[in-house]
Amino acid sequence: MKRRTFIKLSAISAAGIVLPLQLEAQVADVPLLRPRTLITPNEEFYILQIDDPEVINAANWQLAITGLVEKPGTSFRLEDIKAMESIETMRTLKCIGDPIGTEQMGNAEWKGARLRDLLQKVGVKDEAKVVVFRCADGYHTAIPLEDAMHENTLLAYEMNGEPLPTDHGFPVRLLNPGHYGTKNPKWIVNIQLAEKHESYWEKRGWDPIANVKLATVIGTPSAEEEIIAGSTYFVSGAAFDAGHHGGIKKVEVSVDYGETWEETEIWAKDTPLAWVLWKWKWQVPKKKGPVEVYARATTNSGVTQDEFGIQVKPVDILGYHTVDAKIVDP
Ligand SMILES: Nc1nc2c(c(=O)[nH]1)N[C@H]1C(S)=C(S)[C@@H](COP(=O)(O)O)O[C@H]1N2
């Protein structure tokens, strides 16, 4: 085959497999946006845990389901879980410790089995109220049985088309929609049905429910960034409501201390369980000096972020993210 033809053909077959049009639309055409891609590459995905990552050999790993179950002693190997009906889905993870900021949030395409399919195989007793996850690193956390039985609650074993990386919980981690990272345990070794449980972070004062709060984060500019006077600049970032308010409807930016707001372009999105990425083309004033950039989101349910800071009522919304930057001479 001639090289030219080959190139053409591979473009076509790629079209069939990875939907390049859609993918292209979800990689920024303007440089320097942050985030720059709807899907965070595995190498760039934030990593957060209480200790070093656990390296688990799948050949020796079995997931036991214990406690208030009809068939105690049942366990699953990775192959068993992979043989079950699989779901592929895009999900954003966000850390409760960084509620407004941008650093501890990432979005990936995951593949896994429904947790409820495993629970149904072992049979859950009526007294069971929570599902406890114990992890190889000593981390443990519980979620209400109702959440565990939700069709979107998955035991994920692939991330962006690769086996779940060690840093992200190999061989399986929980994906618990609508909840902060604390409720998405990695390196799970045991699942226990119980009446109640006090989780690792709850013992240390963190929210036991851990519902993700509506937040809009500014990726560009970064703090103290120098923006050239008179230039064209892209303010950009992400917004996420984890589905609690019907998804993000619009994102606005203010560069005049909230006096006026400009609607941004949402240039990449998926379902409300994934972040939306936005950008706004700013004709930077010629005048030098400090500038504060604010961003706020409005949800499909009609809620708009309208205050500063973290302690905002109603409790499921966070205040604006603001970034202090500088307009400087070229
Ligand atoms: N086993 C285990 N799972 C864990 C944690 C942990 O310390 N140990 N940390 C949680 C927290 S606080 C977050 S934010 C997410 C981060 O997931 P990631 O490292 O894949 O981004 O993992 C969660 N799952």
Ligand SMILES: [Mo]
């Ligand atoms: Mo976290």
